[in-house]
Amino acid sequence: MATFDKVKAIIVDQLGVEESEVAMEASFVDDLGADSLDIVELVMALEEEFGLEIPDEEAEKIRTVGDAVKFIQDRQ
Amino acid sequence: MFLNGKVAIVTGASRGIGKAIALAMAGAQADIVVNYAGRADAAEETAAAIRQLGRRAMVYQADVSDTSQVQGMVDATLAEFGKVDILVNNAGITRDNLILRMKEEDWDTVLQVNLKSAFNSIKAVSRSMVKARYGRIINVSSVVGLHGNAGQANYAAAKAGLIGLTKSMAKELGPRNITVNAVAPGFIMTDMTEQLSAEAREKMTASIALNRLGKPEDVASLVAFLASDFCGYITGQVIAVDGGIVM
Numbered sequence: 081m082a083t084f085d086k087v088k089a090i091i092v093d094q095l096g097v098e099e100s101e102v103a104m105e106a107s108f109v110d111d112l113g114a115d116s117l118d119i120v121e122l123v124m125a126l127e128e129e130f131g132l133e134i135p136d137e138e139a140e141k142i143r144t145v146g147d148a149v150k151f152i153q154d155r156q
Numbered sequence: 157m158f159l160n161g162k163v164a165i166v167t168g169a170s171r172g173i174g175k176a177i178a179l180a181m182a183g184a185q186a187d188i189v190v191n192y193a194g195r196a197d198a199a200e201e202t203a204a205a206i207r208q209l210g211r212r213a214m215v216y217q218a219d220v221s222d223t224s225q226v227q228g229m230v231d232a233t234l235a236e237f238g239k240v241d242i243l244v245n246n247a248g249i250t251r252d253n254l255i256l257r258m259k260e261e262d263w264d265t266v267l268q269v270n271l272k273s274a275f276n277s278i279k280a281v282s283r284s285m286v287k288a289r290y291g292r293i294i295n296v297s298s299v300v301g302l303h304g305n306a307g308q309a310n311y312a313a314a315k316a317g318l319i320g321l322t323k324s325m326a327k328e329l330g331p332r333n334i335t336v337n338a339v340a341p342g343f344i345m346t347d348m349t350e351q352l353s354a355e356a357r358e359k360m361t362a363s364i365a366l367n368r369l370g371k372p373e374d375v376a377s378l379v380a381f382l383a384s385d386f387c388g389y390i391t392g393q394v395i396a397v398d399g400g401i402v403m
Protein backbone atom coordinates (compact mmCIF):
# COMPACT_ATOMS: atom_id res chain seq x y z
CA MET A 81 0.00 0.00 0.00
CA ALA A 82 2.00 2.92 -1.36
CA THR A 83 -0.04 5.67 0.29
CA PHE A 84 0.37 4.17 3.74
CA ASP A 85 4.12 3.85 3.30
CA LYS A 86 4.47 7.44 2.19
CA VAL A 87 2.28 8.68 5.04
CA LYS A 88 4.25 6.55 7.47
CA ALA A 89 7.54 8.01 6.29
CA ILE A 90 6.23 11.55 6.77
CA ILE A 91 4.93 10.73 10.26
CA VAL A 92 8.22 9.15 11.29
CA ASP A 93 10.07 12.20 10.00
CA GLN A 94 7.74 14.83 11.49
CA LEU A 95 7.00 13.28 14.86
CA GLY A 96 10.29 11.48 15.44
CA VAL A 97 8.56 8.18 16.25
CA GLU A 98 9.58 4.62 15.39
CA GLU A 99 8.19 3.08 12.22
CA SER A 100 6.74 0.22 14.26
CA GLU A 101 4.58 2.66 16.24
CA VAL A 102 2.84 3.97 13.13
CA ALA A 103 -0.11 1.59 12.88
CA MET A 104 -3.35 2.42 11.06
CA GLU A 105 -5.26 2.72 14.33
CA ALA A 106 -2.61 4.82 16.11
CA SER A 107 -3.90 8.21 17.33
CA PHE A 108 -1.59 11.12 16.58
CA VAL A 109 -2.17 12.75 19.96
CA ASP A 110 -2.70 9.78 22.29
CA ASP A 111 -0.34 7.21 20.78
CA LEU A 112 2.24 9.24 18.87
CA GLY A 113 2.55 12.18 21.27
CA ALA A 114 1.74 14.92 18.76
CA ASP A 115 0.71 18.38 19.94
CA SER A 116 -1.35 20.90 17.98
CA LEU A 117 1.67 22.42 16.24
CA ASP A 118 2.92 18.94 15.28
CA ILE A 119 -0.43 18.21 13.67
CA VAL A 120 -0.41 21.45 11.69
CA GLU A 121 3.08 20.62 10.46
CA LEU A 122 2.04 17.10 9.60
CA VAL A 123 -0.94 18.35 7.61
CA MET A 124 1.34 20.79 5.75
CA ALA A 125 3.78 17.98 4.95
CA LEU A 126 0.98 15.74 3.68
CA GLU A 127 -0.36 18.59 1.53
CA GLU A 128 3.08 19.03 -0.01
CA GLU A 129 3.74 15.33 -0.56
CA PHE A 130 0.38 14.56 -2.14
CA GLY A 131 -0.23 17.93 -3.82
CA LEU A 132 -3.59 18.53 -2.22
CA GLU A 133 -5.18 21.02 0.11
CA ILE A 134 -6.58 19.86 3.43
CA PRO A 135 -9.08 22.44 4.75
CA ASP A 136 -9.13 23.10 8.52
CA GLU A 137 -12.51 21.43 9.01
CA GLU A 138 -11.22 18.27 7.30
CA ALA A 139 -7.90 18.38 9.15
CA GLU A 140 -9.75 18.41 12.48
CA LYS A 141 -11.31 15.04 11.61
CA ILE A 142 -7.94 13.41 11.00
CA ARG A 143 -7.18 11.84 14.37
CA THR A 144 -5.50 8.57 13.49
CA VAL A 145 -2.98 7.38 10.92
CA GLY A 146 -5.83 5.51 9.22
CA ASP A 147 -7.88 8.74 8.97
CA ALA A 148 -5.00 10.42 7.15
CA VAL A 149 -4.46 7.50 4.79
CA LYS A 150 -8.17 7.25 4.00
CA PHE A 151 -8.47 11.02 3.44
CA ILE A 152 -5.65 10.91 0.91
CA GLN A 153 -6.84 7.72 -0.84
CA ASP A 154 -10.35 9.16 -1.23
CA ARG A 155 -8.89 12.09 -3.13
CA GLN A 156 -6.50 10.25 -5.40
CA MET B 157 30.64 38.20 12.98
CA PHE B 158 27.66 37.20 15.02
CA LEU B 159 25.07 37.15 12.20
CA ASN B 160 27.33 35.56 9.62
CA GLY B 161 25.33 33.95 6.79
CA LYS B 162 21.95 34.82 8.27
CA VAL B 163 19.17 36.22 6.08
CA ALA B 164 17.00 39.00 7.48
CA ILE B 165 13.88 40.77 6.27
CA VAL B 166 13.52 44.28 7.67
CA THR B 167 10.24 46.06 6.95
CA GLY B 168 10.33 49.82 6.57
CA ALA B 169 14.08 49.71 6.05
CA SER B 170 14.50 52.71 3.76
CA ARG B 171 14.75 55.27 6.55
CA GLY B 172 14.95 55.89 10.27
CA ILE B 173 15.17 53.03 12.74
CA GLY B 174 14.57 50.40 10.02
CA LYS B 175 17.55 51.60 8.02
CA ALA B 176 19.76 51.57 11.11
CA ILE B 177 18.62 48.03 11.91
CA ALA B 178 19.37 46.87 8.36
CA LEU B 179 22.85 48.37 8.52
CA ALA B 180 23.59 47.05 12.01
CA MET B 181 22.68 43.52 10.94
CA ALA B 182 24.60 43.82 7.66
CA GLY B 183 27.54 45.02 9.75
CA ALA B 184 27.25 41.76 11.68
CA GLN B 185 27.41 39.94 8.30
CA ALA B 186 23.75 39.22 7.57
CA ASP B 187 22.15 39.48 4.12
CA ILE B 188 19.22 41.86 4.11
CA VAL B 189 15.89 42.25 2.35
CA VAL B 190 15.21 45.99 2.39
CA ASN B 191 11.45 46.43 2.37
CA TYR B 192 9.97 49.83 1.69
CA ALA B 193 6.59 51.28 0.80
CA GLY B 194 7.15 54.56 -1.02
CA ARG B 195 10.72 55.85 -1.00
CA ALA B 196 12.55 53.80 -3.62
CA ASP B 197 15.54 56.18 -3.67
CA ALA B 198 16.04 55.89 0.09
CA ALA B 199 15.67 52.09 -0.06
CA GLU B 200 18.33 51.93 -2.78
CA GLU B 201 20.62 54.01 -0.58
CA THR B 202 20.16 51.56 2.28
CA ALA B 203 20.88 48.65 -0.09
CA ALA B 204 24.00 50.36 -1.42
CA ALA B 205 25.28 50.84 2.14
CA ILE B 206 24.64 47.15 2.87
CA ARG B 207 26.58 46.10 -0.24
CA GLN B 208 29.44 48.36 0.84
CA LEU B 209 29.58 46.25 3.99
CA GLY B 210 30.11 43.24 1.73
CA ARG B 211 26.67 41.72 2.15
CA ARG B 212 23.87 40.94 -0.27
CA ALA B 213 20.85 43.24 -0.31
CA MET B 214 17.50 42.85 -2.06
CA VAL B 215 15.23 45.86 -2.31
CA TYR B 216 11.56 44.90 -2.22
CA GLN B 217 8.64 47.27 -2.48
CA ALA B 218 5.58 46.02 -0.61
CA ASP B 219 2.71 47.52 1.32
CA VAL B 220 3.10 45.52 4.53
CA SER B 221 -0.58 45.91 5.36
CA ASP B 222 -1.38 43.86 2.24
CA THR B 223 -1.27 40.13 2.95
CA SER B 224 -0.54 39.01 -0.61
CA GLN B 225 2.21 41.58 -1.15
CA VAL B 226 3.94 40.41 2.02
CA GLN B 227 3.63 36.79 0.94
CA GLY B 228 5.18 37.81 -2.37
CA MET B 229 8.10 39.42 -0.55
CA VAL B 230 8.74 36.31 1.54
CA ASP B 231 8.48 34.05 -1.53
CA ALA B 232 10.97 36.28 -3.36
CA THR B 233 13.32 36.14 -0.36
CA LEU B 234 13.18 32.33 -0.27
CA ALA B 235 13.80 32.22 -4.03
CA GLU B 236 16.77 34.59 -3.81
CA PHE B 237 18.40 33.63 -0.50
CA GLY B 238 16.91 30.19 0.20
CA LYS B 239 15.80 30.94 3.76
CA VAL B 240 14.63 33.56 6.23
CA ASP B 241 16.38 33.46 9.60
CA ILE B 242 15.39 36.85 10.94
CA LEU B 243 12.27 38.97 10.58
CA VAL B 244 12.15 42.52 11.89
CA ASN B 245 8.71 44.11 11.87
CA ASN B 246 9.66 47.74 11.90
CA ALA B 247 7.40 49.49 9.38
CA GLY B 248 5.22 52.08 11.02
CA ILE B 249 3.40 55.33 10.52
CA THR B 250 1.70 57.93 12.70
CA ARG B 251 -1.57 59.81 12.21
CA ASP B 252 -1.67 61.68 15.50
CA ASN B 253 -4.74 63.45 16.79
CA LEU B 254 -6.85 63.75 19.89
CA ILE B 255 -9.64 61.20 19.96
CA LEU B 256 -12.20 63.98 19.55
CA ARG B 257 -10.65 64.81 16.20
CA MET B 258 -9.33 61.43 15.08
CA LYS B 259 -10.91 60.12 11.93
CA GLU B 260 -11.91 56.50 11.55
CA GLU B 261 -9.55 56.30 8.60
CA ASP B 262 -6.62 57.46 10.77
CA TRP B 263 -7.37 54.70 13.22
CA ASP B 264 -7.74 52.02 10.55
CA THR B 265 -4.64 52.99 8.58
CA VAL B 266 -2.36 53.07 11.63
CA LEU B 267 -3.66 49.71 12.87
CA GLN B 268 -3.20 48.18 9.42
CA VAL B 269 0.31 49.44 8.81
CA ASN B 270 1.66 49.08 12.35
CA LEU B 271 -0.10 45.93 13.58
CA LYS B 272 -1.72 43.91 10.81
CA SER B 273 1.59 44.16 8.95
CA ALA B 274 3.29 42.11 11.66
CA PHE B 275 0.59 39.45 11.46
CA ASN B 276 1.09 39.33 7.69
CA SER B 277 4.83 38.92 7.80
CA ILE B 278 4.97 36.51 10.75
CA LYS B 279 2.37 34.34 9.03
CA ALA B 280 4.32 34.44 5.79
CA VAL B 281 7.67 33.44 7.33
CA SER B 282 6.30 30.97 9.88
CA ARG B 283 6.13 28.01 7.51
CA SER B 284 9.79 28.13 6.53
CA MET B 285 10.98 29.01 10.06
CA VAL B 286 8.99 26.15 11.60
CA LYS B 287 10.44 23.77 9.03
CA ALA B 288 13.96 25.05 9.64
CA ARG B 289 13.49 24.79 13.41
CA TYR B 290 15.06 28.21 13.66
CA GLY B 291 13.91 31.80 13.69
CA ARG B 292 14.34 35.22 15.23
CA ILE B 293 11.39 37.58 15.10
CA ILE B 294 11.70 41.09 16.49
CA ASN B 295 8.78 43.49 16.58
CA VAL B 296 9.48 47.18 16.92
CA SER B 297 6.91 48.41 19.40
CA SER B 298 7.19 51.68 21.33
CA VAL B 299 7.24 52.99 24.89
CA VAL B 300 3.95 54.56 23.88
CA GLY B 301 2.54 51.04 23.58
CA LEU B 302 3.54 50.39 27.18
CA HIS B 303 2.49 53.67 28.75
CA GLY B 304 0.08 55.42 26.39
CA ASN B 305 0.30 58.90 24.98
CA ALA B 306 -2.26 61.66 24.57
CA GLY B 307 -2.88 62.24 20.89
CA GLN B 308 -1.73 58.78 19.84
CA ALA B 309 -4.67 56.48 20.61
CA ASN B 310 -4.25 54.69 17.30
CA TYR B 311 -0.46 54.42 17.42
CA ALA B 312 -0.37 53.38 21.08
CA ALA B 313 -3.09 50.76 20.51
CA ALA B 314 -1.20 49.31 17.55
CA LYS B 315 2.11 49.26 19.44
CA ALA B 316 0.46 47.65 22.49
CA GLY B 317 -1.10 45.15 20.10
CA LEU B 318 2.35 44.22 18.86
CA ILE B 319 3.29 43.30 22.43
CA GLY B 320 0.34 40.89 22.73
CA LEU B 321 1.26 39.45 19.36
CA THR B 322 4.89 39.08 20.44
CA LYS B 323 4.02 37.14 23.58
CA SER B 324 1.52 34.87 21.83
CA MET B 325 3.95 34.09 19.03
CA ALA B 326 6.71 33.42 21.55
CA LYS B 327 4.51 30.76 23.14
CA GLU B 328 3.23 29.33 19.87
CA LEU B 329 6.55 29.13 18.03
CA GLY B 330 8.88 28.54 20.97
CA PRO B 331 8.71 24.73 20.62
CA ARG B 332 10.26 25.16 17.15
CA ASN B 333 13.26 27.17 18.37
CA ILE B 334 11.86 30.45 17.15
CA THR B 335 12.27 33.39 19.50
CA VAL B 336 9.94 36.37 19.34
CA ASN B 337 10.74 39.59 21.15
CA ALA B 338 9.74 43.23 21.04
CA VAL B 339 11.79 46.36 21.46
CA ALA B 340 10.18 49.54 22.71
CA PRO B 341 12.04 52.62 21.53
CA GLY B 342 11.49 55.85 23.40
CA PHE B 343 12.17 59.23 21.85
CA ILE B 344 14.42 58.50 18.87
CA MET B 345 15.58 61.12 16.38
CA THR B 346 13.99 60.21 13.03
CA ASP B 347 11.82 61.84 10.37
CA MET B 348 8.84 60.68 12.41
CA THR B 349 9.83 62.58 15.55
CA GLU B 350 11.14 65.63 13.68
CA GLN B 351 7.55 66.77 13.29
CA LEU B 352 7.43 67.61 17.00
CA SER B 353 7.88 71.18 18.21
CA ALA B 354 11.11 72.32 19.92
CA GLU B 355 9.11 72.85 23.08
CA ALA B 356 7.71 69.31 23.05
CA ARG B 357 11.21 68.01 22.41
CA GLU B 358 12.71 69.89 25.36
CA LYS B 359 9.98 68.61 27.61
CA MET B 360 10.66 65.06 26.47
CA THR B 361 14.40 65.38 27.01
CA ALA B 362 13.83 66.50 30.60
CA SER B 363 12.09 63.19 31.30
CA ILE B 364 14.97 61.07 29.97
CA ALA B 365 17.51 59.87 32.55
CA LEU B 366 20.35 59.98 30.03
CA ASN B 367 19.29 63.52 29.18
CA ARG B 368 19.40 63.12 25.43
CA LEU B 369 17.22 61.87 22.64
CA GLY B 370 18.00 58.44 21.25
CA LYS B 371 19.63 57.65 17.92
CA PRO B 372 18.31 55.00 15.52
CA GLU B 373 21.58 53.12 16.12
CA ASP B 374 20.71 52.83 19.83
CA VAL B 375 17.70 50.71 18.85
CA ALA B 376 19.45 48.92 16.00
CA SER B 377 22.22 47.46 18.16
CA LEU B 378 19.66 45.86 20.47
CA VAL B 379 17.71 44.42 17.54
CA ALA B 380 20.89 42.94 16.03
CA PHE B 381 21.75 41.45 19.42
CA LEU B 382 18.28 39.91 19.80
CA ALA B 383 18.64 38.46 16.29
CA SER B 384 21.87 36.71 17.22
CA ASP B 385 22.62 33.35 18.78
CA PHE B 386 23.62 35.14 21.98
CA CYS B 387 19.88 35.45 22.57
CA GLY B 388 18.71 31.88 22.04
CA TYR B 389 17.10 31.74 25.47
CA ILE B 390 15.35 35.12 25.45
CA THR B 391 11.79 35.13 24.13
CA GLY B 392 8.50 36.90 24.72
CA GLN B 393 10.26 39.95 26.13
CA VAL B 394 9.69 43.64 25.63
CA ILE B 395 12.88 45.64 26.03
CA ALA B 396 12.72 49.41 26.24
CA VAL B 397 15.41 51.51 24.57
CA ASP B 398 14.39 54.86 25.93
CA GLY B 399 17.35 56.29 27.81
CA GLY B 400 15.57 55.61 31.07
CA ILE B 401 12.23 57.39 30.67
CA VAL B 402 10.45 54.66 32.55
CA MET B 403 12.07 52.20 34.96
